[in-house]
Amino acid sequence: MASSGAAVPFWRAAGMTYISYSNICASMVRNCLKEPHKTESISREKVHYSVSKWVDGKPQKPTVRSDDPDA
Template structure:
């Protein structure tokens, strides 16, 4: 069994921790660029009867 499983982590948690530690270990100029890639945008759309429901009415 892998070490991250024995620690009670799933693969997503393990990879997030590893990525965070790697970004912290980078030199400052590279750290800024890596921090930009860390950001994510998510848009949620509600669906009803197979069609997206718009709030703009």
């Protein structure tokens, strides 16, 4: 028997995804660290990935992307 007033996680109630919530939490923890741990952890935060477009069923040359706003 499900309750219509079931509790939802606060990140969902705020209109966030779990990934965005966890990224905010991780960023807050990184910013609380003392040096040199802070700099090391921030440098590991960057993500790089490649994207390939497909034409006629064959992948084209991949391009490397980054979520780093400074790149």
